[in-house]
Amino acid sequence: MILNNLVQMVIILWVLSEVLLTIFVRAQRGVARSQDRVSFIILYGGIFLGVALAILLKSQKWAAINLNFYLLNGLALALLLAGIVVRATAILTLGRFFTTNLAVQTGQRVVRQGLYRWMRHPSYTGGLISFMGLGVAFANWLSLVALLIVIIGSYIHRMNVEEKVLIASLGEEYLDYARHTKRLIPGVY
Numbered sequence: 001m002i003l004n005n006l007v008q009m010v011i012i013l014w015v016l017s018e019v020l021l022t023i024f025v026r027a028q029r030g031v032a033r034s035q036d037r038v039s040f041i042i043l044y045g046g047i048f049l050g051v052a053l054a055i056l057l058k059s060q061k062w063a064a065i066n067l068n069f070y071l072l073n074g075l076a077l078a079l080l081l082a083g084i085v086v087r088a089t090a091i092l093t094l095g096r097f098f099t100t101n102l103a104v105q106t107g108q109r110v111v112r113q114g115l116y117r118w119m120r121h122p123s124y125t126g127g128l129i130s131f132m133g134l135g136v137a138f139a140n141w142l143s144l145v146a147l148l149i150v151i152i153g154s155y156i157h158r159m160n161v162e163e164k165v166l167i168a169s170l171g172e173e174y175l176d177y178a179r180h181t182k183r184l185i186p187g188v189y
Helices: 002-024 037-057 069-097 122-137 141-170 172-180
Strands: 032-034 103-105
Touching: 002 069, 002 122, 037 122, 037 141, 069 122, 103 141, 122 141, 141 172
Parallel strands: none
Antiparallel strands: 032 103
16 A cells, blocks of 8 residues: 555656746747747647546456566556656756757757667657656556557657757757767667
8 A cells, every 4th residue: 555655656756846947947939949839739638638537448358467566566567667767867967958848958069978879769758668667657558559559649740850950050050969869769760
């Protein structure tokens, strides 16, 4: 029971931290030019839709994840925390260049250190790992799959738009970086 409460507490703190990031870590007008409001709506709309679908589908008993209670909650907790750490590391590595809206700031360059040595979007990788943890916490395969399909689709759209903005702003430097790194999973995708 304590483990389940811990998973719930981490989920609440994770969601709260994401809401605060979305509100407070946006490029300021005059500092950077916002590039795409539509992808922001698609991204957060997809997250909302994916979570709503997962909640609706979790009552489907035939799709229950039949793992030991402690193993299931331990796996959910491990994924949630791993995703939070990966995302936080990516955000801290970008520093002042990280924003939740698509914007390239004055003086921004391609970052190639930390997790960015191996992948172009470690912040999204961290988010996906956390969402996997959330899906496991629902203890239902159907919820997990629906959640990930919708959110992966939203992330892919956002990455496509983001990369166009980065190529337009950073040019050959970003194209060279993209040729040598994968998007989300080092060496795979």
